Amino acid sequence: MEPKDQLMQWVQQYYARLTYIAFNYVRDQSRAEDLVQESFVNAFLSTHQLKDPTRPFPWLVRIVINQCLNATRKNRREQPTEFLPELRSKSTEDIYMQRSRxxxxxxxxxxxxxxxxxxxxxxxxxxxxIREIADALKLSEGAIKTRLRRGRDQLRIKLGGGFDTDELGDAYTSG
Incomplete structure (x- = not known):
């Protein structure tokens, strides 16, 4: 596949996910979108550095993270923006309680x-x-497992004893 066609496929397949990741660094939707676009340009220019063409997402994540870190260094201002995941509940009270949580x-x-x-x-x-995260962040799998465990532990403390990692989404598997 031609690099240009490959890039278009990546944009279609990964743009939203990469923008979400960038947003979690810069906390500004417009800036996150700009950084992801810049990341795709960098990816296009660096396609020869992709070690495993069957798994481009961790490589693209690393490029986006680097772009975000560079942008954050240049501009230390953060502007938090509200984000609410999709809600599956139907009653008004359930929706209110879910949004609050x-x-x-x-x-x-x-x-x-x-x-x-x-x-x-x-x-x-x-x-x-775990392996894909380790590749993207250039850390060992053990370090990622430790950071996930410590992150969950801190979330339990911040959210109180009633917190369950299932609240983080359907992707939870014991880890």
Missing amino acids: DREVYAAIMSLPEKFRVPVILYYFEELS
């Missing part, structure tokens, strides 16, 4: 130190495997 969980996740927040987001929301 979603806000609480979201705030707790966003308050985690970056080294715990990023693996939690990649694992529970982006459904990356």
